[in-house]
Amino acid sequence: MEDLQETVNRLPHEPGIYIYKNAHHRVIYVGKAKDLSRRVKQYFQRKDEFDIKTSRLVSQVAYIDTIPTTSEFDALLLEAKLIRSYLPKYNVI
Numbered sequence: 001m002e003d004l005q006e007t008v009n010r011l012p013h014e015p016g017i018y019i020y021k022n023a024h025h026r027v028i029y030v031g032k033a034k035d036l037s038r039r040v041k042q043y044f045q046r047k048d049e050f051d052i053k054t055s056r057l058v059s060q061v062a063y064i065d066t067i068p069t070t071s072e073f074d075a076l077l078l079e080a081k082l083i084r085s086y087l088p089k090y091n092v093i
Contacts, residue, residue: 007064008044011037015075016068017082020090023062027086032075036066057090 011018016036020029033039043058050058069075083091 004061004064005044008037008040011040011064011066012068013037014068015070015072016066017075017078019065019067019082020057020061020088021063021065022060025063027082027088028060029057029088029090030079030082030086032072032079034072034075036068040064040066053090 015034
């Protein structure tokens with residue numbers, strides 16, 4: 001099984017969706033990014049700068065899935081669809 005940091009280091013520099021899952025593979029957060037690599041790395045490099053909710057989210061991430069898209073707009077549409085589908089704990093309406 002791949003280490004979480006290895007997964008983060010391998011992310012592409014392209015637009016898309018990132019999906020955080022807990023140890024039970026349950027989707028806990030869906031986010032969009034214009035650069036997947038940069039956006040996801042922000043969560044794991046600046047842990048001390050987050051509010052309580054974000055700190056708790058990051059501490060529960062065990063797996064990261066990504067879905068590259070052709071544009072940031074496509075990522076926005078897909079993010080909304082996935083949030084409606086999964087109802088992740090850490091996404092707010």
